Amino acid sequence: MNGQAVKATHTPCAGEIVSIEWPEARPAEAQPEKIALDILFEDKDLLVLNKAPGIVVHPAAGHAAGTLVNALLHHVRDLSGVGGVLRPGIVHRLDRGTSGLMVVAKDDETHRALAAQFASRKVEKEYLAIVHGVPRARQGVIEAAIGRDPVHRKKMSVRAPRGREARSAYTVVEVFDGAALLRVRVHTGRTHQIRVHLASLGHPVAGDATYGGTRPPSSRRAAARVALEGLPRPALHAARLAFTHPATGERLEFESRLPPDLQDLLPLLRT
Numbered sequence: 001m002n003g004q005a006v007k008a009t010h011t012p013c014a015g016e017i018v019s020i021e022w023p024e025a026r027p028a029e030a031q032p033e034k035i036a037l038d039i040l041f042e043d044k045d046l047l048v049l050n051k052a053p054g055i056v057v058h059p060a061a062g063h064a065a066g067t068l069v070n071a072l073l074h075h076v077r078d079l080s081g082v083g084g085v086l087r088p089g090i091v092h093r094l095d096r097g098t099s100g101l102m103v104v105a106k107d108d109e110t111h112r113a114l115a116a117q118f119a120s121r122k123v124e125k126e127y128l129a130i131v132h133g134v135p136r137a138r139q140g141v142i143e144a145a146i147g148r149d150p151v152h153r154k155k156m157s158v159r160a161p162r163g164r165e166a167r168s169a170y171t172v173v174e175v176f177d178g179a180a181l182l183r184v185r186v187h188t189g190r191t192h193q194i195r196v197h198l199a200s201l202g203h204p205v206a207g208d209a210t211y212g213g214t215r216p217p218s219s220r221r222a223a224a225r226v227a228l229e230g231l232p233r234p235a236l237h238a239a240r241l242a243f244t245h246p247a248t249g250e251r252l253e254f255e256s257r258l259p260p261d262l263q264d265l266l267p268l269l270r271t
Helices: 068-076 108-119 193-200 222-229 265-269
Strands: 038-042 046-051 099-105 124-132 139-143 167-175 179-186 236-244 251-255
Touching: 038 251, 068 099, 099 108, 108 236, 124 193, 139 193, 167 193, 179 193, 222 265
Parallel strands: 099 236
Antiparallel strands: 038 046, 046 099, 124 179, 124 236, 139 167, 167 179, 236 251
């Protein structure tokens, strides 16, 4: 406006000169990119892979390329279109910082069948999480509806006025000084479910800047404190995935060890 960039809330006035700069045209669909994939299982209908931390699952604002979908299009060439042009083959997703197991559909029929299993809660999903503090109960169930945070709209919350049912069950696998390793099974698939539920217990996932996981560690050991404070992502890993193959009817089960960044963290936390 008059040669200056203005905010979207600017109210135009008579006599002002408006100039518009069109962005460069970009393809409407995600494009194939040669990016390495860690594939555990693959046949003509689907594949199961280990997603590395830091990888965005599908193109979105700020992430037009370099995503898991871009890599999958290079590997498979023709994925299920049920998810749309930006999410081909994607039946479920993991947050950018979360590592671990995902199943991807190669055709529409497989996609719909897998989606129905997720919707009917016939898919088993378990995660490993390193959290701040040690839960009093060594195992428990968290049943708290999750919805959009009424104040911070980019966050989810158990205090949302219109939350959706959410259920997570956890077991303490190992206790450290000021932290713990948990195995968490999710019975529903809400956005950020594990991160929100564990934070609501007062035990946020370590490294989770959104839900309190970057608070000062309570460990008495300097090496442990430094390691926890230096986490660049939430210490959350999708460690187990089980579902029924839509074409063969076989029950498939996959497990994945903690990735190197979290494996290297454990010795520093042990007393």
